Amino acid sequence: MKHLLLIIGLITMTQWGFSQNQNAKADDVGRIALTTVVPQQIAGMPKQAESMLKNKLSQVATKNGMGGSATNPQFILTANVAIVTKDITPTAPPMIAYNLEVTFYVADYVNKIKYSSATVAIKGVGQNEEKAYISAIKNINVGAPALKACIEEGKTKIIEYYNSKCDFIIKEAKTLADTKKFGEAIYKLTSIPDVCKECYMKAMDNVKPIYQMYMDDKCNKDLAKARTAWGGSLTYDGAVEAQSYMAGITPDAKCYKEAQDLIKEIKAKVFADQKKEWEFQLMVYKDGVDLQKQMIDAYKEVNIAYANNQPDVVYDVTFLW
Secondary structure, X not given: OHHHHHHHHHHHHHHHHHOOOOOXXXXXXXXXXXXXXXXXXXXXXXXXXXXXXXXXXXXXXXXXXXXXXXXXXXXXXXXXXXXXEEXXXXXXXXXXXXXXXXXXXXXXXXXXXXXXXXXXXXXXXXOOHHHXXXXXXXXXXXXXXHHHHHHHHHHHHHHHHHHHHHHHHHHHHHHHHHXXXXXXXXXXXXXXXXXXXXXXXXXXXXXXXXXXXXXXXXXXXXHHHHHHHHHOOOOHHHHHHHHHHHOOOOXXXXXXXXXXXXXXXXXXXXXXXXXXXXXXOOOOOOOOOHHHHHXXXXXXXXXXXXHHOOOOOOOOOHHHO
């Protein structure tokens, strides 16, 4: 347990240094990333224009400090496109000319709340409707002041959300942990951006016991599997199978000592019966600065495992327009 507390302490001190100012400074809000969404409900949009609009949304987010890999799909950046006019140019050959309006939205998808929006006008010309539409999407200026203001307002609303809902989020995470949904609980707490200083610090404090519960539960399950594998064989092959289950047992897990005892038992039995050396050692934490990285990596592994097991979200953002 002392290892865990030391590791969390290192993380907390490091993050505290980054999180002294609760205001939305450029370097702070960059830690909040938006999930970019191209709605399936945009009327008249050619298929080939969808990927281009997706790229534009990503560029807008990155340009304004909200790019990167979003850990929380709750907060989205999306857009709707409306055809204002469609004309045929008096040229030889004739061309299609579009005037479009693209409205960008920053929103809370889970609670169906629009945080901010901005509309930009664009034009495009092409040999046919599809090419004209794509030409217009290409002309979106991702650095437009209106888009910058939209993102800034959205950032502020997201920070306000975490600051106002902090106790509820932590309580929900604890409830999830009580029902052994440790991955979801840790995911929920570690999704809180550190720019929300007070809430972030509370979340980090509450991650400690939940992560300990997760490690203890995982250890018990892995050790049970190892004992079954070994007990059903009592051979070198059984030892190797048991080893595969115990490889992830960490020093701070409550059953760590029991796992060490099982290893000693297996080693003695294998050597006595088969005169074979079976070399295996449980995981140990390295000393020094590596402790911080090891725990951060451990959190990431839990988050990645949880996120990878979630179904893809099919976004219906028609509540925005």
